[in-house]
Amino acid sequence: MSADRIFNFSAGPSILPLPVLCEAAAEMSNYKGSGMSVMEMSHRGKAYAAIFDETKADLKRVMNVPDTHEILFVQGGATLQFSAVPLNLIGKTGKADYALTGNFSTLAMKEAKRYGEINIACSSEDKNHTYIPQEADINPSQDASYFHYCANNTVYGTEWKYIPKTAGVPLVCDMSSNIMSEPIDISKFGLIYAGAQKNMGPAGAAVVIIDKQLAGAYEHPLTPKLMSYKTMIDTDSMYNTPPCYTIYIIGLVLKWVEKQGGVEAMAKLKAERAKYIYDVLDDSKMFAGCADKSARSGMNVTFKTASEELDAKFIKEAKAAGFDTLKGHRAVGGMRASIYNAMPVEGAMELAAFMRRFEAENRA
Numbered sequence: 130m131s132a133d134r135i136f137n138f139s140a141g142p143s144i145l146p147l148p149v150l151c152e153a154a155a156e157m158s159n160y161k162g163s164g165m166s167v168m169e170m171s172h173r174g175k176a177y178a179a180i181f182d183e184t185k186a187d188l189k190r191v192m193n194v195p196d197t198h199e200i201l202f203v204q205g206g207a208t209l210q211f212s213a214v215p216l217n218l219i220g221k222t223g224k225a226d227y228a229l230t231g232n233f234s235t236l237a238m239k240e241a242k243r244y245g246e247i248n249i250a251c252s253s254e255d256k257n258h259t260y261i262p263q264e265a266d267i268n269p270s271q272d273a274s275y276f277h278y279c280a281n282n283t284v285y286g287t288e289w290k291y292i293p294k295t296a297g298v299p300l301v302c303d304m305s306s307n308i309m310s311e312p313i314d315i316s317k318f319g320l321i322y323a324g325a326q327k328n329m330g331p332a333g334a335a336v337v338i339i340d341k342q343l344a345g346a347y348e349h350p351l352t353p354k355l356m357s358y359k360t361m362i363d364t365d366s367m368y369n370t371p372p373c374y375t376i377y378i379i380g381l382v383l384k385w386v387e388k389q390g391g392v393e394a395m396a397k398l399k400a401e402r403a404k405y406i407y408d409v410l411d412d413s414k415m416f417a418g419c420a421d422k423s424a425r426s427g428m429n430v431t432f433k434t435a436s437e438e439l440d441a442k443f444i445k446e447a448k449a450a451g452f453d454t455l456k457g458h459r460a461v462g463g464m465r466a467s468i469y470n471a472m473p474v475e476g477a478m479e480l481a482a483f484m485r486r487f488e489a490e491n492r493a
């Protein structure tokens with residue numbers, strides 16, 4: 130890591146690969162001889178069309194997206210998808226299943242309730258979302274239009290280790306905080322969405338990967354044009370001006386991911402980073418992980434000491450040592466280390482060493 134960079138453990142917007150930032154900087158005022166920045170060019174022009182098409186093709190290749198599915202770049206973050214999903218899909222039966230395993234899946238469910246009847250297929254709320262329900266404990270309804278879950282719970286630090294089976298009901302997944310962190314079989318999903326600012330790029334765009342058969346079929350007549358998957362497919366995400374610069378950076382991130390060895394390499398690095406920190410939690414008499422061991426996230430590690438004062442001291446001293454944004458979400462407290470794709474393994478390794486040092490120095 131370059132001398133003026135810190136280790137940024139922010140949950141989102143979050144760390145980006147340094148080579149991506151350097152390339153963007155080098156191209157800032159004159160993109161490939163165009164005499165202008167990517168920010169300044171028409172989204173309908175030749176130069177931008179090439180960026181857009183290449184980014185989409187790279188995402189298709191990196192995530193192994195089958196031809197049955199379409200990739201969309203949309204605005205409004207993951208949160209607008211909490212509304213777009215029911216508006217586009219719940220019309221089939223008027224009902225949908227939601228798995229409640231954290232902050233964002235609960236928000237998604239509450240929003241969907243405005244548009245139809247919601248069945249809570251499973252919930253981890255009884256233990257403050259510290260675990261992921263077993264597959265046997267999920268109660269799907271037969272007539273749901275879709276089944277929604279959130280694959281990685283950014284706030285609580287839990288991650289689904291399996292893809293729920295839904296007996297033909299389309300699976301809809303919020304992958305905002307673990308997309309591209311491991312290979313996945315896209316054909317199992319009716320729809321995947323993810324805000325860009327965790328594992329893909331800066332804020333300002335969400336990626337939607339949708340089974341084309343689902344688009345348009347059950348759309349609510351009052352669905353805003355910009356939230357219609359059918360419209361977005363028909364216009365190749367350009368019904369209006371897309372988030373051009375964010376898409377360009379996503380493109381650079383994709384090239385970086387491929388250079389590292391693709392999602393297989395991302396999965397290996399994910400496991401390596403997580404092991405450094407979870408090993409400390411397992412050895413420690415001071416720090417305890419918040420999530421059940423069986424559900425530990427490889428992207429967001431949540432942990433605490435026995436006292437809020439000690440948590441605050443840790444966060445303050447960690448910041449001074451170059452480990453930033455470790456304060457946990459208010460719903461959980463304590464600390465959260467977000468270790469997304471762009472976090473170098475040495476960041477997790479050095480944080481782990483810092484935690485061990487802190488414990489030795491502050492032992493009661």
Ligand SMILES: *Cc1c(COP(=O)(O)O)cnc(C)c1O
Nearest residue numbers: 206207208233283303305306324
């Ligand atoms: C951050 C996050 C969201 C919200 O994303 P926005 O882009 O801010 O709307 C939703 N779901 C998950 C899992 C997240 O991590």
